[in-house]
Amino acid sequence: MLARIFRPAKNAMQSGQGMRADWLLEFEPASARRSDPLMGWTQTTDTEGQVRLSFETKEDAVRYAEAHGIAFQLVDPKPVKRIIKAYADNFAFGRKVPWTH
Template identity: 50%
Template sequence: MPTARIFQRPKNAMQSGKYRTESWQLEFEPSEPKRPDPLTGWAGSGDTRDQVRLFFPTLVAAIAYCEREGFDHTVVPAPEKTLKLQSYADNFR
C-alpha cells in the first residue's frame, strides 16, 4: 500500500509574497531507491509515483482523498512562522 506525505509548502525565501503557501500538497514516498543510469549517470528508478504531486485547498480534503483511495498518509505540520524584528540600523552594529 503506498504511503503519502501531506504538507504545506513553505514560503519561497527569494520572494516576499506568500503565493501557494495556503494549499496542501500530497507526495508519495518512494517505494524503491534511486540508482544511477550506467550510460548517463543520472539518478532514476522504476517508481513513477515520485513524479506525482497533488494539491488540495484544505488538509481535510487531502486526508479524505487518501482515505477514499486507500493510501496510508502522514501529515507533516507546517513550521512555526517567526518574525525577526529589527531596525535598519541593526545591520551596521
C-alpha cells in the first residue's frame, strides 16, 4: 500500500494564496474502478482509496506515515510563478502592443 503526501493545488475560483489546504496523505488505488452495469456508477473494492488524511505540515504527514509503516511518495508543490501587473502598465509609453479602442 503506497501513499502520496502532497499539497493540493488551489481552486480555479480562488485568486489568493491565503486559505490554502493542508498537506494530504492519500492512498494510491489498489484496484481499478469498474462501472456498474445497471446504474452506470463506478464501483471499487478498494476502501483505502476513500481515505484522505489532512495534516498541517509536511513533517507531520511524514512522521505519521513512518510511525504506521506506510510506504509513501512525497510530492513537493511547484513554485508559484508570479506575474506582477499594474493598471498603469496599460497606458505606459513603452507598451509592446499599441493601445487601441
